[in-house]
Amino acid sequence: MIGLQTPPRRRSADREAGLLPLINVVFLLLAFYLIAGHLSPSAPFAVTPPEHDGAALETSADTVIHIARDGSVAIDGERVDADALSRSIAAMDRQGARGVATIRLVADARADAAQVVAILGRLRDEGVETVDLVTRAP
Numbered sequence: 641m642i643g644l645q646t647p648p649r650r651r652s653a654d655r656e657a658g659l660l661p662l663i664n665v666v667f668l669l670l671a672f673y674l675i676a677g678h679l680s681p682s683a684p685f686a687v688t689p690p691e692h693d694g695a696a697l698e699t700s701a702d703t704v705i706h707i708a709r710d711g712s713v714a715i716d717g718e719r720v721d722a723d724a725l726s727r728s729i730a731a732m733d734r735q736g737a738r739g740v741a742t743i744r745l746v747a748d749a750r751a752d753a754a755q756v757v758a759i760l761g762r763l764r765d766e767g768v769e770t771v772d773l774v775t776r777a778p
Contacts, residue, residue: 684706684714684717684719685706685714687747687748688709688750689749689776690749691749691775691778702743703715703716703744704743704744704746706746707751707755707759711751711755725759729763729768742770742771743768744771744772744774745759
C-alpha cells in the first residue's frame with residue numbers, strides 16, 4: 641500500500657519573511673520624514689503680509705517677529721507688549737545674536753506703518769544686521 645505523503649508544512653518564518661521588505665520601506669520613509677521634515681510653529685495670530693511682485697528669497701531666521709493688524713506683537717510665537725518688546729530684543733543680544741541675528745518680520749499688510757518702522761529702528765539700535773520682511777506673491 642502506498643502511503644499518502646502530506647506536503648511539508650511551511651514554517652511561520654517563511655511567511656513572515658515577506659513582511660520584512662515592507663517593514664524596511666516603512667521604517668525608511670519614517671526616518672526620511674523625521675529628518676527632512678521641518679515643522680515651523682504657527683503664527684500666534686492671523687497675519688496677511690503685503691504683496692510683492694519681486695523674486696522669492698528663501699532664508700532661515702533665528703527669530704520671527706509677528707505684527708498683527710491691531711498692533712499686537714509676538715516674538716517667536718509668544719505675545720509681548722510694547723514695553724517688553726525692547727527687553728526681548730535686548731535679550732537676543734545676550735543669546736549671542738547681536739550683529740549676526742537674522743530676524744524675519746511678518747507684518748500684516750494693514751498694520752500701522754509707523755509701528756513697523758519703530759520696531760525696525762529698535763532692531764537696528766540693538767545691532768541686528770539682517771531683517772527679512774515677509775511678503776506674499778500677488
